[in-house]
Amino acid sequence: MRNLVKILCIATAFWFVPISGQAITPKKSIDPSLSKGEILTSQQLWVKIESIYKQLETTLQNPKVDYRSKLTAWVLTECGFGEPERMKSAALHAEAVVRKSRLGLSFNGYYAQQDLSDSSDNSEEGRAYLELSWDILQNGYRANKERSKSLDQQAKLAKIESELKQADRQYLCQQYRQEKQFSGLKALFYQLKVDLMEPVYNIERRAYFKGWSHLDDFLVAEEELLTSLLKLENLDRLFSENSLNLTSPPVFDVDIQALREVMQTNQSYDEISEIKKSILQHKDKASIRKRLRFFVRNEFDIDSGDSNDSDNELVAGLRFSIPIEKDNKAALGFRYREIDEERRLLKQLQRIEFEKSFQKYQRQRDKALKQQYRYIRSYERARRSFVEKRLSGDGELASAIVRLKTLLNNSIELIEVKQELYKRLLAVFSIADVDITSTYIRESSLMNLEYRARPGNRFLYIWSSAFNAVDNQQLADFLNAKGIRRVLLSIGKKTNRDKYRKFINKAEKEGLKVEVILGKNSWVFPVDHELAASEVLDAARLSGVVHLDIEPHTLPGFKAQRGVYLENYVNMLRAIRKKMPNKTLTVAVPHNWPESVYRDIEGLVDAVYVMAYGRYSAKKLEQKLQSVMAVVPIGKLAVVLRVDDFDDEWAIERAFEKVSDQTGIRNFGLHQYKTFIKKVSREL
Helix, strand or coil: CCCHHHHHHHHCCCCCCCCCCCCCCCCCCCCCCCCCCCCCCHHHHHHHHHHHHHHHHHHHCCCCCCHHHHHHHHCCCCCCCCCHHHHHHHHHHHHHHHHHHCCCEEEEEEEEECCCCCCCHHHHCEEEEEEEEEECCCCCHHHHHHHHHHHHHHHHHHHHHHHHHHHHHHHHHHHHHHHHHHHHHHHHHHHHHHHHHHHHHHHHHHHHHHCCCCHHHHHHHHHHHHHHHHHHHHHHCCCCHHHCCCCCCCCEEECHHHHHHHHHHCCHHHHHHHHHHHHHHHHHHHCCCCEEEEEEEEEEEECCCCHHHCCEEEEEEEEEECCCCCCCCHHHHHHHHHHHHHHHHHHHHHHHHHHHHHHHHHHHHHHHHHHHHHHHHHHHHHHHHHHHHHHHCCCCHHHHHHHHHHHHHHHHHHHHHHHHHHHHHHHHHHHHCCCCCCCCEEECHHHCCCCCCCCCEEEEEECHHHHHHCCHHHHHHHHHHCCEEEEEEECCCCCCHHHHHHHHHHHHHHCCEEEEEECCHHHHCHHHHHHHHHHHHHHHHHHCEEEECCCHHHCCCCCCCHHHHHHHHHHHHHHHHHHCCCCEEEEEEECCCCHHHHHHHHCCCCEEEEECCCCCCHHHHHHHCHHHHCCCCHHHEEEEEEHHHCCCHHHHHHHHHHHHHHHCCCEEEEECHHHHHHHCCCCC
């Protein structure tokens, strides 16, 4: 690949085919034979690799998925399985009901001739009886009652075992679904790599046969292409388009202490042990060797003569039988002890396996963190190659290809590391016998793929004149380079509306949020409240978010009628919110308004941006923010600093860090783009 620049210069003289810049999707049928297509020109190859880079960036850098959706997509997979054990439980319960209904009552009869050898007329004489009996002990009322209780306990045990087996099946299902998800994602990346390496392979192949390079240069490209095709073919067997989740799988932090506490309080093993003991106890009671029967009997003497002379009598009585043997419960005691020992052993093994599985998860998480930094470094190098090309119109194509290939390789390795991490995450929760919920896991802040060495959430004010003067792509590149994910963009009479709409569309693809700035101080007066509400509603249709930069404290009459102006301001917000209850509304406010006003504002808007302009120390700034922090939740609060108040970007970063440490605020804004870009001397 070291001769690629020379080769590409020669390649411009060759006939070429057009390249589509559309999004790339995994192919369903892969032929591992190597393509021998036409040679691309430098310009075509730039278009090709930029398309690949953009697809990769969109997938990994800017997934449009909220935290709950990520959790659902990657670890909360539900599968529908049959539960035959529940039928067993139902059958045992039904049998218990039947057994309980057997009270030991029976209707018995008896008849016998007195002498079968007598051939005389008296041969029909005999004895008979009809009897209603009630067995109390063996095979009777009490034995059936104990058997019924034993069956009930067996039904309960079968139900618990069904739940445990269902959890095991769910674990297998989650593993399978994750395998499908990761296979789809890796298939996309390998397809991108194939799309990159096919033109490179063709160039290197021609160069080898032209004598411009050596065989080892050609073999590098051939190996990369062939192995990618074979990987893609293998993944195709697992890949299913309807199960594809083309978002970056997040890394989760596990609340290990919470899981330990849940395991300690989990009574499953204790419950199972008690049920098993109860089954043994009831079975033992049901195996009664003593017998006791009460009966009522009508006895008949059958005479061949006159029936009036027959001897009938009604009797009542009982029968009992007591075996002469020693009642030894030693075996039952040993069975109880066996159950207790089994319970203690299972608990010990669960704790050991849990700790081992968590240690494995931690080790894999460390690998993921290490691979994350490799990915970020390769992403930054690739990003610079494309930014340089956009800014200068030219760039080092060979370097860009190498960097993009490295980025693809690191992306694939990152996904593979995360795949193993997810397997171990599932194992941790499976062993703990705890469902994966947001109670025990949260997305790791250390594993953010958009990491730019700038903590917190950043946004930037951009006014119309500065916006009109900068190319949309250059602006997006600058924002991405500075880790700014939200833009407050003014719109007015001087704004280039067509450029504005195009930027909003581009920002959506880049994962940038846009807030439309509106700011007419006259709206604070009651006569203009309805006008303000209508214009804000119209602006909200552009991006869904409107930022109000209205400063009543700059109006001439504010000092004399401070309370009235502030009340009008709050009423204006009420009118706007009434008009657009479902749109996002943010406001900029100074740091010196009364606490009661901030309280009213907080209930009407989605975020409050405090303009903390001036050269204040972090401690002094914290004091000035006390009134607003007292009533506005930290999550809804942002601090806006003025770029002109600082010497350089380092001073700005130090200020953000100190404010965050002092107040806990994580949302920061800069005013404004024009002065900020002048302050930044380094290249993008």
